[in-house]
Amino acid sequence: MGEHTLCFPTRPAILSTASIAGPQEGDGPFGDMFDVVKADTLLGEKTWEKAEVRMLQEALELCVYKAGWGLSDVQMLFCGDLLNQLSASHYAVRDFPVPFFGLYGACSTFVEGLILGALAVDGGYASHLVVGSSSHHDTAERQYRYPTEFGHQRPTTAQWTVCGAGAAALGQGQGPLITHATPGRIVDPGIKDVNDMGSAMAPAAADTFITHLADTGRTVDDYDLIVTGDLGRMGKSLLVTLLKHKNVDLSQRLLDCGSILYDHTAEVMSGASGCGCIAIMFAGYLFAEMQAGRAQRILLLANGSLHSPDTIQQGETLPGIAHAVALENSRGGDAE
Amino acid sequence: MPKATGRETAAYQRMIVASKPKRPLAENLVWAFVVGGAICLVGQGVKNIIMKAEGLTPTEAGPPTVGVMIFLGALFTGLGVYDRLARFGGMGANLPITGFANAIVAPAMEYQREGLVLGVSARMFTVAGPVIVHAVVVAVIVGTLSHFVGK
Amino acid sequence: MMDFALAFVVGGLMCMLAQLALDLTEMNPAMLMVVFVSLGAVASGLGLYAPLVEIAGAGASIPLPAFGHALVEGIGQDVDQYGPLGILSGGLRATAVGLTVAILSGYLMAIVFTPKG
Structure with a gap:
């Protein structure tokens, strides 16, 4: 429907979620919401890369278990992370006897996976499908x-x-239903500062959101929450300003996972980022909010900055992207 | 609107400047002064001890003092303290020779998991290498100029 | 006591200058280390750095510009002693202690400690 928006007639459901968080995330305001909080960032492994692999593996397994499936029931896996050649995902799914698609959308990967997953389920190609993504501070830092x-x-x-x-x-089945998706296009506002990803991603988020509203005919008030991934405080305020210029007031409904995941400390600065950001916030917090009925309809608007360290050194800019998926509670679910 | 035009970029840049959180400049300067000064103070203490113990002149005591300070910088990097010092000390932690030690030891430690040869040794100079290279290049140019052209 | 006070103030001021550059320009710490080491070499060539070390002691010899200064000074000494070839030998000879300690401690720390992240 519309220019870019997809509408899913069979309304695929999110049946279960799983979230594995590191110690610092566990100390934050949402620490209690995550399924597992690890005591340290190595998880007893030899390297941080192995630790990230373990986290993703545990998240996938836990999610499958919570859905009441066995590993061999899963028909397709969509996973992604930030590492070169998607190495965390590849090693994490090594032991899954399941067809696998590796995705790279930087910090938008999780929602990219939800969109593709919803397409596969809606098209009747899969009925048991798992989406996952991970990030790790130290593997990304190095x-x-x-x-x-x-x-x-x-x-x-x-x-x-x-x-x-x-x-x-x-x-x-039962669970928040994926009704619409607006896949994003790349928007490059010409930012070159790798320490300012919020500014690089905000225009992409604005573009996708405007497209979504135009395609669906919805307004901001149709959603209880509009959830961005990791714009950070800086990017969040830019998004609000950008949309104000288009006469859309987002400020009352906007929730930026990156801005709230940690208590504000000097180390964290503008907020959280990474593939894991919206993944654990959705799996840990937002999914529960929807199931409890505190949010009936939300829009996940996950943004990503699609640069590499090499292209930046060569003077390239940070291309931004944002993917949106609309979720709502099933009416049947409410009546129970 | 895949890639922004020059005019759009300029307008957006102005918007960014307006909403960018300011760096706490005064606070940063004070911390850089205090941390950098304190490291030099320790350096002076080390130098005085070396001079007294070995009966050296200030010039002779220079290299051993630098050696000791580099070791100290390396040690505190190893203990995981130096990166925390630099979070608030800023250039006060980077500019002293201990910061140079940190720049060598940090990648050496980081890549220990890739092995001693291709990890530690190959990556040891990823941050500090440019410092050494530029120091040598500029010093050779300056040395050439001052001792042949200058005379 | 005076030497301590001077070391603190001069060393602190130099770091403050670098911090000013960090906060007001687009340069990152790694880049600024390169800039300051180069500035030290140039200042040394102009005959400015040696008097500063004379006055401030460790306040001038511990910050990174001293590394550039030491190279230039070493070149000067070797040129006086061995002639033009000193340009190629003097710099690294004068800074050999620091560089060797840095490499050795890098190796040692990588064996003894693991990064904490």
Whole structure:
């Protein structure tokens, strides 16, 4: 429907979710909401990469278990992370006897997975499908920035990569239903500062959101919450300003996972980021809010910055993207 | 609107500048002064001890003092303290020679899991390498100029 | 006591200057270390850095510009002693202690400690 928006007639449901969080995420305001909070960032593994793999693996397994399935019931897996060649996902799904698609959408990966998963379920190609994504502060830091022990002051716009993994099981049944999806297009506002991803991603989020409203004929008030992934405080305020110019007032309904995942501390600066950010916030917090009926209809608007350390050194800009999916509670579910 | 035009970019840049949280400049400067000064103070203490113990002149005591300070910077990096110091000390922690040590030790430790040869040794200079390279290049240029052209 | 006070103030001021550059320009810490080490070498060539070390002691010899200064000074000494080839030998000879300690401690710390993240 509309220009870019997909409408799913069979309304695939999110049957279960799982969230695994690191210690710092566990200390934050949403610490109690996560299924598992790890005591340290190594998880007893030898490397941080192995720790990230473990987190994603546990999230996928827990999610499958909570859906009441066995591992061999799963028909398709959609996973992604931030590491080169998607290595965390590839090693995490190594032991799953299941067809697998690797996704890269930077921090928008989780919602990218939900959209593709919903397509597969809605098209009748799968009835047992799992989506997952992960990030780890230290694996991201050493790949994108400095060695972790190198001392440096973080700029005020810098964000802190979340240590965590989230997963969601999709199929037909009870749970929040995926009704619409608006896949994003790349919007590049010409930002070159890697420490300012919020500014690079806000225009993409605005673009996708405006497209979504135009395509569906909905307004901001049709949603209880509009949830962005990890714009951070800086990107969030930019998104609100950008939309104000288009006469859309988002400020009352907007929830940015990155801005609220941690208590505000000097280290975290503008907020959280990473594939794990919206994944654990949705799997841990928002899914529960919807099931409890505190939110009936939400829009997940996950944004990502699609750069690599090399392209940035070569003077390239940060291309932004944002994918949206609309979720709502089934009426049948309410009546029970 | 895939890639922004020049005018759009300029307008957006103005919007960014308006909503960018300011760096706490005064606070940063004070911390840089205090942390950097304190490290130099320790350096002076080390230098005085070396001079007294070995009966050296201030010039002779220079290299051993630098050696000791580099070791201290390396040790505190190893203990996981130095990156925390730099979070608030900023350039006060980066600029002293201890910060140079931190720049060498941090990648060496980071890549220990990739092995001693291809990890530790190969990556040791990812941050500090450019410092050494530029120091040598500029010093050779300056040395050439001052001792041949300058005379 | 005076030497301590001077070391603190001069060293602190130099770091403050670097912090000012960090906060007001687009440069990152790694870049600024390169800039300051180069500035030290240039200042040394202009004959400015040696008097500063004379006055401030560790306040001038501990911050990174001293590394550039030491290279230039070493080149000067070797040129006086061995002639033009000193340009190629003096710099690293004068800074050998620091560099060797840095490499050795990098190796040592990587064996002894693991990064905490």
